[in-house]
Amino acid sequence: MSVAQKIEDLVRDGLQVDHFQLENESHMHSGPATESHYKLVLVSPDFTGKRPVPRHQMVYGLVAELLQDPIHALALHLHTPDEWELIGGDVPLSPTCMGGSAAAG
Numbered sequence: 001m002s003v004a005q006k007i008e009d010l011v012r013d014g015l016q017v018d019h020f021q022l023e024n025e026s027h028m029h030s031g032p033a034t035e036s037h038y039k040l041v042l043v044s045p046d047f048t049g050k051r052p053v054p055r056h057q058m059v060y061g062l063v064a065e066l067l068q069d070p071i072h073a074l075a076l077h078l079h080t081p082d083e084w085e086l087i088g089g090d091v092p093l094s095p096t097c098m099g100g101s102a103a104a105g
Contacts, residue, residue, distance in 0.1 A: 003024075003038075003066065003070055003071065004022055004024055004038070006063075006066060007022060007038065007040070007063055007066065007071075008020060008022060010062045010063050010065075010066075011040075011042065011059065011062055011063065013062075014058075014061075014062040015042070015044045015046045015058070015059075015062070016044050016045050016046050017042065017043070017044055018043040018044060018045065018081050018084070019041065019042065019043035019084060019089075020040075020041075020042055020043075021040070021041040021042075021091070022038055022039070022040050022041075023038065023039045023040075024037070024038055025037045025038060025039055025073075025075075026038075036070055036071060036072040036073070037071075037072055037073045037074075038071065038073070038074050038075070039074075039075040039077070039091075040059070040074060040075070040076050040077065041077045041079075041091050042059065042076070042077070042078050042079070043078075043079045043080070043081055043083075043084040044078070044079075044080070044081075045080065045081055046058070047078055047079065047080045048080045048082075052078070055076075055078040056076055056078065059076055059078065060074075077091055077092070
């Protein structure tokens with residue numbers, strides 16, 4: 001099973017999900033890992049009344065088994081259904097990787 005499928009299964013098993021969008025951004029980063037960097041856009045009524053940090057903690061708790069290996073980075077964009085409607089489903093672009101394998105000059 002792919003890492004992406006594991007993430008989706010864990011999240012859907014733990015939360016009510018209105019919208020789930022997972023992007024593998026590993027190709028944007030240096031190194032050989034092909035399933036290590038992800039962006040997750042998640043809309044759930046379970047986030048209602050919760051501030052950003054508790055929302056992140058909820059999701060990190062669900063995927064904790066993957067966070068040490070193989071996931072190196074997981075960008076989270078977490079919204080309630082009302083927030084999602086308000087922003088019109090707009091998802092920010094991920095920043096360009098600054099590298100890490102190149103020597104500083």
